Amino acid sequence: MARHGFSRTLVVLTLTVIALSYSRQPLALQHSPRLFAKFASSTTSSSSSPQFDYHYETRFFQQQLDHFSFSDLPTFPQRYLINTDHWLGPQHSGPIFFYCGNEGDIVWFAQNTGFLWELAPSFGAMIVFPEHRYYGESVPYGSKDEAYKNATTLSFLTAEQALADFSVLLTDLKRNYSAIDCPVVLFGGSYGGMLAAWMRLKYPHIAVGALASSAPILQFENIVPPKTFYDIVSNDFKRESSTCFNYIKQSWDEIASKGQTSNGLELLTKTFKFCQILNRTDDLLDWLESAYSYLAMVNYPYPSEFMMPLPGYPIKEVCRRIDGGPDGTSILERIYEGVNVYYNYTGEAKCFELDDDPHGLDGWNWQACTEMVMPMSSSQESSMFPPYEFNYLSFEEECFKNFGVKPRPKWITTEFGGHNIHAALKKFGSNIIFSNGLLDPWSGGSVLQNISESIVSLVTQEGAHHLDLRASTENDPDWLIEQRATEIKLIEGWINEYYQKNEAVFDM
Numbered sequence: 423m424a425r426h427g428f429s430r431t432l433v434v435l436t437l438t439v440i441a442l443s444y445s446r447q448p449l450a451l452q453h454s455p456r457l458f459a460k461f462a463s464s465t466t467s468s469s470s471s472p473q474f475d476y477h478y479e480t481r482f483f484q485q486q487l488d489h490f491s492f493s494d495l496p497t498f499p500q501r502y503l504i505n506t507d508h509w510l511g512p513q514h515s516g517p518i519f520f521y522c523g524n525e526g527d528i529v530w531f532a533q534n535t536g537f538l539w540e541l542a543p544s545f546g547a548m549i550v551f552p553e554h555r556y557y558g559e560s561v562p563y564g565s566k567d568e569a570y571k572n573a574t575t576l577s578f579l580t581a582e583q584a585l586a587d588f589s590v591l592l593t594d595l596k597r598n599y600s601a602i603d604c605p606v607v608l609f610g611g612s613y614g615g616m617l618a619a620w621m622r623l624k625y626p627h628i629a630v631g632a633l634a635s636s637a638p639i640l641q642f643e644n645i646v647p648p649k650t651f652y653d654i655v656s657n658d659f660k661r662e663s664s665t666c667f668n669y670i671k672q673s674w675d676e677i678a679s680k681g682q683t684s685n686g687l688e689l690l691t692k693t694f695k696f697c698q699i700l701n702r703t704d705d706l707l708d709w710l711e712s713a714y715s716y717l718a719m720v721n722y723p724y725p726s727e728f729m730m731p732l733p734g735y736p737i738k739e740v741c742r743r744i745d746g747g748p749d750g751t752s753i754l755e756r757i758y759e760g761v762n763v764y765y766n767y768t769g770e771a772k773c774f775e776l777d778d779d780p781h782g783l784d785g786w787n788w789q790a791c792t793e794m795v796m797p798m799s800s801s802q803e804s805s806m807f808p809p810y811e812f813n814y815l816s817f818e819e820e821c822f823k824n825f826g827v828k829p830r831p832k833w834i835t836t837e838f839g840g841h842n843i844h845a846a847l848k849k850f851g852s853n854i855i856f857s858n859g860l861l862d863p864w865s866g867g868s869v870l871q872n873i874s875e876s877i878v879s880l881v882t883q884e885g886a887h888h889l890d891l892r893a894s895t896e897n898d899p900d901w902l903i904e905q906r907a908t909e910i911k912l913i914e915g916w917i918n919e920y921y922q923k924n925e926a927v928f929d930m
């Protein structure tokens with residue numbers, strides 16, 4: 423999931439995040455997490471990364487707009503990427519690896535899920551990456567403008583419809599390949615990981631198991647404390663340096679008081695090198711909060727370019743720069759030096775644009791305003807962000823203003839569960855891996871304990887947002903190699919168990 427928009431609009435997970443608004447105006451949606459949607463829609467074309475050299479065929483499948491009524495609605499083209507190079511085929515019941523597309527362009531997720539591509543040859547698996555409806559090129563009503571027009575046209579953008587899409591597509595695909603008996607393994611990261619876990623629970627006859635990486639299925643209602651997400655972000659900074667944490671924590675008041683002076687907004691614009699004059703300090707707060715939260719998500723142990731080109735353990739570098747200014751360096755200059763790591767690691771930025779998504783009315787915001795209500799607060803004591811208390815009523819008001827709908831905050835737990843998940847799933851349900859890295863702020867809302875023999879949690883202390891799904895690199899630390907090896911063993915176990923039960927012949 424992606425980022426959070428503290429004050430401006432709401433946001434995520436690739437998960438996303440939230441936004442705390444510093445000004446005490448009624449804040450809005452800001453606080454819905456955003457995941458990575460924003461990037462997913464903008465980064466694919468830039469394809470700056472030659473390491474993504476995966477081959478697939480792009481296809482479209484005519485999909486029902488509404489799986490849950492029989493009204494005569496038009497269908498829409500759902501895009502999916504497919505690779506059968508290594509597939510053992512129907513005679514050998516070759517497995518199908520199926521990635522549950524999240525809130526963004528599926529090509530971007532395919533490029534950033536190297537684990538699946540690397541695994542397929544040894545399993546003799548077919549690879550399928552279906553796109554989530556309303557994202558990328560899988561939009562109903564002929565265009566994104568029409569699809570996103572109003573609450574009526576958006577009403578089919580739900581997780582339930584997306585899971586039904588996946589199930590219908592898979593069933594049809596299997597029929598076309600005479601692959602009815604081939605076992606399906608689900609994969610997903612962030613919101614896609616939530617979908618993978620939920621799909622295994624809702625459609626156990628369709629898939630033998632699910633690897634749900636960094637999937638915050640417990641980030642609803644009061645299942646985990648609302649301050650969890652921002653506390654984890656803050657701790658990621660504190661563990662590097664408590665002075666760094668303190669500088670950041672003090673910077674919000676500095677910004678607020680600067681902003682109130684007569685030419686304060688101009689001065690802030692200069693200090694932070696924005697291309698345009700700041701109109702409100704809140705915009706600067708959002709921009710900073712967004713950087714810190716994404717940094718926590720992508721605090722990977724080696725250099726990466728998931729969101730932005732970054733060094734390994736980028737938070738260490740941010741804090742090195744914040745702490746490293748010579749005596750007399752102001753707090754705001756320190757902060758500027760620090761966020762430069764996130765926004766300008768290549769050194770190519772001439773000036774900074776504040777926001778490329780000023781209305782925030784993208785698909786994830788709709789989802790956050792309907793089913794995906796993830797309360798987020800920032801605690802005065804433990805967070806380095808401005809204090810913020812999630813206020814459901816103002817959230818609801820903002821949703822109504824933006825979309826003309828009222829959220830249903832209890833629907834997800836009613837539909838998929840979440841409360842007392844251990845008791846509920848101990849006897850019911852099987853073959854799900856919840857993998858997490860504890861540096862990832864979304865880990866706090868994920869399953870961090872083993873539930874049963876086959877619903878297991880694989881946790882790494884030093885991992886970040888769905889790190890395990892990324893392609894392997896020569897810099898992978900041992901704990902990551904081990905985590906992936908355990909996942910492979912478990913997946914192998916599911917498939918073998920399936921073969922034994924089906925008495926199919928299979929040579930691996």
Ligand SMILES: *[C@@H]1O[C@H](CO)[C@@H](O)[C@H](O)[C@H]1NC(C)=O
Nearest residue numbers: 568571572573574575576826
């Ligand atoms: C949304 O737009 C469609 C198509 O223009 C229209 O038929 C429908 O009444 C609108 N719904 C709302 C809630 O405005």
Ligand SMILES: *[C@@H]1O[C@H](CO)[C@@H](O)[C@H](O)[C@H]1NC(C)=O
Nearest residue numbers: 481482483484591594595598
């Ligand atoms: C299966 O084949 C039919 C007929 O060619 C085609 O219309 C449909 O899109 C195919 N299904 C998938 C999932 O590609």
Ligand SMILES: *[C@@H]1O[C@H](CO)[C@@H](O)[C@H](O)[C@H]1NC(C)=O
Nearest residue numbers: 696697698699700701705776
């Ligand atoms: C501030 O407002 C002006 C006028 O509406 C606009 O052109 C400018 O882009 C805004 N600045 C920022 C940083 O958004």
Ligand SMILES: *[C@@H]1O[C@H](CO)[C@@H](O)[C@H](O)[C@H]1NC(C)=O
Nearest residue numbers: 695766769770771772773774
């Ligand atoms: C980006 O980094 C380069 C190299 O350090 C620096 O010259 C430039 O001013 C930075 N850009 C911004 C907008 O701060």
Ligand SMILES: *[C@@H]1O[C@H](CO)[C@@H](O)[C@H](O)[C@H]1NC(C)=O
Nearest residue numbers: 870871872878879880881908
């Ligand atoms: C869950 O069980 C697996 C073995 O199946 C083990 O590797 C893992 O460490 C356990 N997870 C936790 C959080 O205890």
